[in-house]
Amino acid sequence: MHRRTLLKGAAVSLIAAPALGQDWRASTLRFIPQANLSSLDPIWTTATVTNNHGYYVFDTLYAVDMNFKPQPQMAEGHEVLDGGKRWRFKLREGLKFHDGSPVRSADCIASIKRWSQRDPFGQLVGKVTESWQAIDDRTFEVKLTRPFTLLLEALGKADTPAFIMPERLAQTEATRQVSEVVGSGPYKFVAPEFNSGSRVVYEKFDGYVPRSDAPSRGAGAKVANFQRIEWHIMPDPATAASAIMRGEMDWWERPPADLQPLLARNRDIVREVTDSSGRIAIMRLNHLQAPFNNVKVRQAVRMAVAQEDYMRASQGDDPTAWKVCRSLWPHGTPYYSGEQEDLMPQSIAKAKEALKASGYAGEKVVIINPTDFPDIGPLGQVSADILGKIGMNIDLAETDWGTVIQRRGSREPVDKGGWSIFHTTGPAPGWGNPALSLLVRGQGARGWFGWYESAKAEALADEWLFAPDEAGQKKAAVELGRLALEDVATVPLGQFTLKTAYRKTLTGMLPGSAPYPWGLKRT
Structure with a gap:
C-alpha cells in the first residue's frame, strides 16, 4: 500500500474543507464512507457502499438481529399455512413512502419479485414460488x-436484503x-x-x-x-484523517491500516471493531472470456496466490x-472445515508449471x-505482480471504484471494454x-459477475436447502465449497477485521x- 503523510492530508484539507459554522453540529452528522456512491439501486448492484445507502432510504419486511435471527420490521407478523406451502404477511399500520404514498401489499410483492431475480437467495425463493397475491392493502401471501x-x-x-420500494419503481x-x-x-x-x-x-x-423494540443489526427501532446526514467522499486517506482529527468530520467508516496508529493517538477519536466476524477479500475471474473460460488456467492462478x-x-x-x-467458507461460519492447502499451495513455481x-x-x-x-486497490496490484511472474500478459486497468462497478457488468471481450479479473471484499x-454466498453458486448468466456456471454446484445448493437435518446440510455445503474452489469460481485472498473511527462525542x-x-x- 502506498504510504501517505498527514502533512499532505492537512494541506489538502485546508484547501478543500467547506466553510463551517457551529450550528451544523446540532443537527448534522458528517460521515466519510468507504467508497464513492456511484450506483443508487441496492437491488441492481451488490456494491457494499450501495447496500449501506439502501439501509438509510429503504426498509425491509424482516431483518436479522445480531444472532442472525429474522425479526419483523415492516411486517406486523405472518402466518404459515398449508404445511409451510403458503405464507401470509401483514404490514404494520402507518407505513409511508417518502413521496407520501402509503406502503401497500402490491409494493412489497413487486419489490420482492424484482429482488428475487438478482439475489442468489432470492433466486432460490423464486424457484419454489408458485404465486404472489395481495389480499388487501396491508395483507398479502405467497404460495x-x-x-x-x-x-x-x-x-x-x-x-442485499429485499428492500421495499414503490411498485412503480419495483416494476423496473x-x-x-x-x-x-x-x-x-x-x-x-x-x-x-x-x-x-x-x-x-x-x-x-x-x-x-x-x-418499539431495541435496535439489533438491521432489526428493531430505527430512530433518526x-x-x-452528509456523506463526504474522500478518496485520499490522509485528507480524511486530517478532517476527522480536526473535527470537520464525525465518523470515518474504514480508515486504512497505515493510518490507524495515528488515529489511536488522538484522544478525541474512538476506534472499534463493529463486526467481529470480519470480512473476506476475494479475486473474481471472468468465466465467459479467454483465458479464464479454461479451468486449467484458472487453477494456475489459484495456485499462485499467497x-x-x-x-x-x-x-x-x-x-x-x-x-x-x-x-x-470463512472462519467463524458454520461450514468452515479447514484450510485447502492442496488446492492453494501458494507457490509461484507450481503455478508456472500449471x-x-x-x-x-x-x-x-x-x-x-x-x-x-x-x-x-492493493489487492489488484498484488495480483498484477504475481500473475506477471507466472507468465501472464497483464494489463492493470486502474480507475475509480465507480468505473470498476460499471465495467464489471460487461460480458464483452477485453478489447471491447470487458475485463478478466476484479477484486472486492464482503462480510464473512x-x-x-x-443460500447467501455469491462466491460458490454456479448460476452462469443469471449469477454474479464472473458468471461461473455449474449444474453440480446448483444441485448441491438445492441439496443443502432441502436437507432433512444439519448433518445433511453440512455435508452438502462442505462439498459445494470444495467444488467451487476446485473450479475456481472465486479465489479467496484472506480474512480481516476493520476498525471504524469516530469522534468521542458520537454515541x-x-x-x-x-x-x-x-x-x-451527539453528546
Whole structure:
C-alpha cells in the first residue's frame, strides 16, 4: 500500500474543507464512507457502499438481529399455512413512502419479485414460488411449490436484503437501475444535493414510525436523531484523517491500516471493531472470456496466490488484524472445515508449471482495479505482480471504484471494454452458507459477475436447502465449497477485521455489518 503523510492530508484539507459554522453540529452528522456512491439501486448492484445507502432510504419486511435471527420490521407478523406451502404477511399500520404514498401489499410483492431475480437467495425463493397475491392493502401471501423454511432469513438477510420500494419503481427491469430513490426508511435521499464523487445527503423522514423494540443489526427501532446526514467522499486517506482529527468530520467508516496508529493517538477519536466476524477479500475471474473460460488456467492462478501478500498489502503488517483463509467458507461460519492447502499451495513455481501445461496462449488479462479504495486497490496490484511472474500478459486497468462497478457488468471481450479479473471484499457472515454466498453458486448468466456456471454446484445448493437435518446440510455445503474452489469460481485472498473511527462525542454506535445511522446521537 502506498504510504501517505498527514502533512499532505492537512494541506489538502485546508484547501478543500467547506466553510463551517457551529450550528451544523446540532443537527448534522458528517460521515466519510468507504467508497464513492456511484450506483443508487441496492437491488441492481451488490456494491457494499450501495447496500449501506439502501439501509438509510429503504426498509425491509424482516431483518436479522445480531444472532442472525429474522425479526419483523415492516411486517406486523405472518402466518404459515398449508404445511409451510403458503405464507401470509401483514404490514404494520402507518407505513409511508417518502413521496407520501402509503406502503401497500402490491409494493412489497413487486419489490420482492424484482429482488428475487438478482439475489442468489432470492433466486432460490423464486424457484419454489408458485404465486404472489395481495389480499388487501396491508395483507398479502405467497404460495410455494414446496415448504421453504428459510423464507424470513431470505427476505431479511443482512446484505442485499429485499428492500421495499414503490411498485412503480419495483416494476423496473432487474437488469436496469431504478430512475428514482424513493423508500420508506428513516432517511430520505436528497437528490438535488447528490454529487457522485463528492457528496451524498440524507434528511430525516418525519413520516417514519420506528418499531418499539431495541435496535439489533438491521432489526428493531430505527430512530433518526439527526435531521441531516452528509456523506463526504474522500478518496485520499490522509485528507480524511486530517478532517476527522480536526473535527470537520464525525465518523470515518474504514480508515486504512497505515493510518490507524495515528488515529489511536488522538484522544478525541474512538476506534472499534463493529463486526467481529470480519470480512473476506476475494479475486473474481471472468468465466465467459479467454483465458479464464479454461479451468486449467484458472487453477494456475489459484495456485499462485499467497494470501499473506494480499493481506499485508491491504491491511498492514499487524497479523492480529487478519488471517489466512484458504476456504470459500470463512472462519467463524458454520461450514468452515479447514484450510485447502492442496488446492492453494501458494507457490509461484507450481503455478508456472500449471500455466505452461494449461494451454494458455498469451491472451491479455485485464485487471480492473480501483485507485480510490484502500482495502481493494492493493489487492489488484498484488495480483498484477504475481500473475506477471507466472507468465501472464497483464494489463492493470486502474480507475475509480465507480468505473470498476460499471465495467464489471460487461460480458464483452477485453478489447471491447470487458475485463478478466476484479477484486472486492464482503462480510464473512454474508458469504456463510450456500443460500447467501455469491462466491460458490454456479448460476452462469443469471449469477454474479464472473458468471461461473455449474449444474453440480446448483444441485448441491438445492441439496443443502432441502436437507432433512444439519448433518445433511453440512455435508452438502462442505462439498459445494470444495467444488467451487476446485473450479475456481472465486479465489479467496484472506480474512480481516476493520476498525471504524469516530469522534468521542458520537454515541449509540451499533455493531453489525453496515454503518447503521439510527440510534446515533451527539453528546
